[in-house]
Amino acid sequence: MNVLISNQSELPIYAQIREQIKEQILNGQIKEGTVLPSIRKLAKEIGVSVITTTRAYNDLEEEGYIATMQGKGSVVLSKDNTFLKEQYLMRIEEGMLTAIETAKRIKLDEEELVDLLHRLWKE
Amino acid sequence: MEMMLELQGVGKQYKEFALQDVTVSLPKGYIMGYIGRNGAGKTTTINLINRICNPSEGTIRVNGITYEEDPIRYKEQIGFIGDESYFPKEMRIKDIRSILKHSYQSFDEKEFNQMIKNWKLPEKQKIEKFSRGMKVKLMFACTLCRETKLLILDEATNGLDPVMREEVLELLQDYIASGERSILFSTHMLNDLEQIADYIVFIEDGKIILNDTKDDILESYVKIKGKKEDLSQVLRERMIGISTKDYGFEGLLSTENADLLSKKYVIEKPNIDQIMVHMLREKKGGHAYEGI
Secondary structure, eight states: OOOOOOTTOSSOHHHHHHHHHHHHHHTTSSOTTOEEOOHHHHHHHHTOOHHHHHHHHHHHHHTTSEEEETTTEEEEOOOOHHHHHHHHHHHHHHHHHHHHHHHHHTTOOHHHHHHHHHHHHHO | OOEEEEEEEEEEEOSSOEEEEEEEEEETTOEEEEEOOTTSSHHHHHHHHTTSSOOSEEEEEETTBOTTTOHHHHHHTEEEEOSSOOSOTTOOHHHHHHHHHHHOTTOOHHHHHHHHHHTTOOSSSOGGGSOHHHHHHHHHHHHHTSOOSEEEEESTTTTOOHHHHHHHHHHHHHHHTTSSOEEEEEESOOGGGGGGOSEEEEEETTEEEEEEEHHHHHHHEEEEEEOGGGOOHHHHHHOEEEEEETTEEEEEEEGGGGGGOOTTSEEEOOOHHHHHHHHHHHHHOGGGGTTO
């Protein structure tokens, strides 16, 4: 597992930790059943506060990526394909929304944007 | 959560200065940054916790007990590192070792010697010949070689080089790693210590003006900069510690007023030091700075 904190990032530190762990769970770098380092250990390792790290783990738990079990630590849950797909769909939607917003700013219409997508897809 | 340090309505009256109604709770296993300008009351508060002087009002508990209940246990639990070395300058490490041995029941000589060795502190030199960094390391060795629960640092990282500050950061995180010990550090400049602080308490003129988790404070404000012509009346009123200069304005805005934000402005994440500066500027009357 890798967690790299940037002070220049737009994201608050807890969100950076959350997103990076999430990314590695989604792309399979962190396998299901893996026990994540304890909150205090990770906080020390990356030099951030315990509360910040706790918040990242709480978010991951709420979103169903990990489960924290007494005495066992935080375990990465198994992900069935629908969940994975949903996560990726959400990410695609986000990217598309940004594209649409940007297109509107320069008065590009729907057809032109779709054309652009077709062209890029083939590249 | 179990508390390591609790101040309840603590006050101290001096002729020229009063510390008023300080109420602070630091849970076990966490780090609190106590920030404020020079003379705001940080050292007074710490002197009260250390019982160098007695509070005029309020109660202080360390790990659940007050000084009155058990003075020896109360004091043994506290480790203190200040900004100046408290060792007589004629002394050498062996003298300090023997003082520690006689003063503290929990003194671990092996541990102490190990730290002296790791940090390459010269056994035979007089303390007065030590550099600032060496003195700080020695103070850490003296504190960490016995069983304390609460570590109090008063401007202890002032004047340290970046490498040493980094080492101190790691020491502090090690100290709380078990979840059983806590740290209170006071400073007029958080800097790199900001990253490891769980709680922030901000004192000004003897009163606490901000007391929350660091993450919540950081999320409560944005820093905005903009052209003078884009500064609306309502924005001017809502901004904290605004300063307008010839080439634009800048200030802090509570995220509750996010509806006032627009793409016209440069929006940044402030750090704790910047939040402190803007709050102080607001207190002084933000407009006093106009035109500077």
